[in-house]
Amino acid sequence: MAKPIAVCLLSGGLDSCVATAVAAKDYDLALLHVNYGQRTQARELKAFLDIADFYGVKRRLVTDVPALSQIGGSALTCKEIAIPEGQISSREIPITYVPFRNAHFLAIAVSWGELLGAKRIFIGASQVDFSGYPDCRASFFEAFNRVIEEGTKPETHIRIEAPLLHLTKAQIVKLGVELNAPLHLTWSCYQREDMACGRCESCLLRLKGFREAGLEDPIPYQVPHD
């Protein structure tokens, strides 16, 4: 019997790559990538395409959400706001928060998934190490599942899976290695596209994850790290 279809939100970062590896075990993949005017848009697209090639997936959708950079208000989409360096934010909502971003991504995944007859949407969100984004919480995804049920055809039943939601970054790294996920193809840096800066909060969190997992991060960094 054919595997059911899952739409995977694949930014090209570490987490979405591991979430895709989890989905690949039981589902036929449909890979979705969204450009939204973020600083490292071109590099993230390359990571997406490399990972899609790695998994041999032909069902791909690359699309744009121009509204998020038109609206601005985040360091990721607005060049006037600097990317914070040197420490990982805790509790407070970081300036890298892009208002309600995951709702846009999920809406695209649902529209596509409804046409494809998909059963699941995979998203690599984690609320453990980096819980500052309100649209990365379990309660958000639960509420969104309800919206999907109410807002689609009666025969459409798509549920969001966030398999990394309760994992630390170190656990995500270990899971990725265990599943042979192509972590060397991923990109997490918020601000550089040639080498990872090693200083933004995304780099710091990733490096901390590899360090705690006792593993070497396979991608190149601009600054030396231990």
Place this chain on the structure above:
Amino acid sequence: MAKPIAVCLLSGGLDSCVATAVAAKDYDLALLHVNYGQRTQARELKAFLDIADFYGVKRRLVTDVPALSQIGGSALTCKEIAIPEGQISSREIPITYVPFRNAHFLAIAVSWGELLGAKRIFIGASQVDFSGYPDCRASFFEAFNRVIEEGTKPETHIRIEAPLLHLTKAQIVKLGVELNAPLHLTWSCYQREDMACGRCESCLLRLKGFREAGLEDPIPYQVPHD
């Protein structure tokens, strides 16, 4: 005291125009228009701009959701699927349904509204005359309100208002006239941009609404109607 801000989804159709007229009574308007590759995109944009000028609103956002036409599957976004003519659909989900479209529009409204500090989002959805779209139902908007609460900052409290939800098209026409809404500037036709066709389900429903309200529709039609 300054009025609170409301983001109004303004396609340029009859319903969104009347919903905007309702919002204008109590709120400072922020008008949002979305191009999504629909057939009458250019004509709808003109209607949006004309209505925005009529209300003297400077806070405007015109944006694109290319994903909906990339995905296709609807007569509104896919040129290979004909727009049905001659009758108004009932019960079954019409081929003009664009999968999960309102979720995309609401996501943009929330992202923008969060930056603006808005309190409300107005949408001109009605489930009375045309209940075939699952993303136009009260239960969908209620579920989406929960998603907004969970997916935005703690200080953000935006609620969706759908003031036409339980009105017939005739009641919407009457309400628009009562509020001096610029119905002559609106555009509802699904397939033509020069004159309304008078045959698609959107035209038929609009004409029926004016007829039942005992009023003349001020826009020009290609085919004569009674």
